[in-house]
Amino acid sequence: MGLLKKLAGQSAIYGISSILGKSINFLLVPLYTGYLPKEELGSFTMLYAMIAFLNVIFTFGMETTYFRFSTGKGLDPKVVFQNAQSLVAIVGLSLGATLFLFAKDLSVLFEYEGKAHLFQWAAMILTIDALMALPFARLRLEGRSLTFALLKLVNIFLNVGFNILFIVVAYHIVEGDILQALNPIVSKWYNPDWGVDYILLANLLANLLILPILWKLAGQWKFQLKRTILKPMWGYALPLLFMGLAGVTNEVFSRGLFEYALPEGFYPELTSREAGGVFGANFKLAILMSLIIQAFKYAAEPFFFQQSENKNNPLLFARVMHWFIIFCTLLMVAVTVNLKLIGALFFQDEGYAPALPMVPLLLMGYLLLGIYYNLSIWFKITDQTRYSFYITLVGAIVTVVIILTLVPVWGYIGGALSTLGSYLVMVLLCYFIGQKYYPIPYQTKKDISYLLIAFLLSYAGFLLDTGSMLVNFMLHSGIILLYSGLIFLMEKKELSSFYKSITKK
Structure with a gap:
């Protein structure tokens, strides 16, 4: 129970910062939908899908590799960090420079002629992200979750602040609505035709400002390349690189590929790119599940590696999985039954609500992704990372085929089903292969029951509409209480034990 408390405590810090940070970032949704046309949101969706895909190549699995070689390998974590960070810096700077030089060609290829600067800024964002990846991983490994969380929050505050400055404040100054004395100055640099341009610029500036602070707090980095350390690390990381590429295909290609797979005129009032903007905006409503998964991953990955030598770790991993599913299914029910209200609050323009029915599918998809992160520990601690590539490759194929x-x-x-179907296949493959090579006594039947019941209750609550806001609220709250009561009845002994452990002096 003590180890679970430690993991829960770390996850809580990461979770609180993620929830607070993403909640602040989530406020950009009404800003974007209120100030930017749907076509610009479509461009935003596509460009960030590309950035997410390339980000995997820029870091090539070195975060997980750093965790593995810093624990249980008999190596000095400081030496591992120096070498890993040096290799990431070389690769990141080389790839970033290449992308920067070919920005004009890429702008033509992706039908953004005259916007080469978008791809130049994307190259810079990717390079800086790569340079920050391992320092952030170092903070996680050393248990400095509070420092990690605060830095992430500062980065998000800067990003949101620049977005508001460029998209809202500058616009109203130029229009003469506010601060008219600044109009001559702002008018010199403000471009009313820019939309996604300012989103990328805000991201770039926020990253540039946070990079030196992170390097200072994460500790000294000395350039060092030792073949004896990097060769086995590369062998471990290479399958993770391909796993990451296949995984990001699952996670973001559904957004990036959507506008190209959708026939023109499918939605009569929208172009395919505008429909891609609607799709991407609704994707963000699944952010609550996504950030919980991310917070758990931040805490769990170094935790699992640190516990890899514990002879009781299979039982520990099973308990972590069980409570992870309970917490996330409860969150899924709570979000889904109130989805129409959430959508009404955050979509500041018409035309976004028709895509809401896809969000429950995305919430379940992200939950399955979290289950996959739990299951994947077997191939990470047994150094059989090649299976990660096979599993995620199948998932990527499922994603593309469904799209x-x-x-x-x-x-x-159809776009949402690509996410759900892909992660479901990955979970099944990872579970059955993992039980063959590294058996873990998961509470499989019970966990599947929770998943099915929660999904059915979620969709029932989403579809339930009496026409009265008050009656809807009472019925939706009743569904949440019903599921909470079911959890209490089925986990009464475990909850009682957990309560005694946290109140024990």
């Missing part, structure tokens, strides 16, 4: 076959038929729902 190309179901998006032309079902539109938004």
Whole structure:
């Protein structure tokens, strides 16, 4: 129970910072939908899908590799960090420079002619992200979760601040609504035709400002390349690179590929790129589940590696999985039954609500991704990372096949099913292969029951609409209480034991 408390405490810090940070970042949704046309949101969706994909190549699995070689390998974590960070810096700077030089060609290829600067800024963002990846990983490994969380929050505050400055404040100054004395100055640099341009610029400036602070707090870095250390690390990381590429295909290609798979005129009032903007905006409503998964991953990955020598770790991993599923299914129910209210609050323009029915599918998809992170520990601590590539490659294929076959038929729902279907296949493969090589006594039947019941209650609550806001609120609250009561009845002994452990002096 003590180890679970430690993991829960670390996850809580990461979670609180993620929830607070993403909640602040989430406020950009009404800003974007209120100030930017749907076509610009479509461009935003596509460009950030590209950045997410390339980010995997820029870091090539070195975060997980750093955790593995800093624990249980008999190596000095400081030496491992120096070498890993040096290699990431070489790769990141080389790839970033290449992308920067070919920015004009990329702008033509992706139909953004005259906007080469977007791809130049993307190259700079990717390079800085790569340079920050291992210092952030070092903070996680050393248990400095509070420092990690505060830095992430500062980065988000800066990003949001620049977004508001460029998209809202500068716009109203130029229009003469506010601060008219600044109009001559702002008018010299403000471009009313820029939309996604300012989003990328805000991201770039926020990263540039946070980089030196992170390097200072994470500790000294000395350039060092030792073949005896890097060769086995590269062998461990290479399958993780391909796993990451396949995984990001699952996670973001559904957004980036959506506008190209959707037939023109499928939604009569929207172009395919505008529909991609609607799809991407609704994708953000699944952010609550996504950030919980991310917070758990931040805490769990170094925790799992540190516990890899513990002879009781299979039982520990099973308990972590069980309570992870309980918490996330409860969150899924709470979010889904109130989804229409959440959508009404954050979409500041018409035309976004028709895509809401896809969000429960995305919430379940992200939950399955979290389960996959739990399951994947077996190939990470047994150094059989090649299986990660096989599993995520199958998931990527499922993603692309579903997008190309179901998006032309079902539109938004088809895009969401690509996420759900991909992660479901990955979970099944990882579970069955893992139980063969590294058996873990998961409470499989009970966990599947929670998943099915929660998903059915979620959709029932989402579809339930009496026409009265008060009655809807009472019924939706009743569904949440019903599921909470079910958890209490099924986990009464465990909850009682946990309560006694946290109140024990």
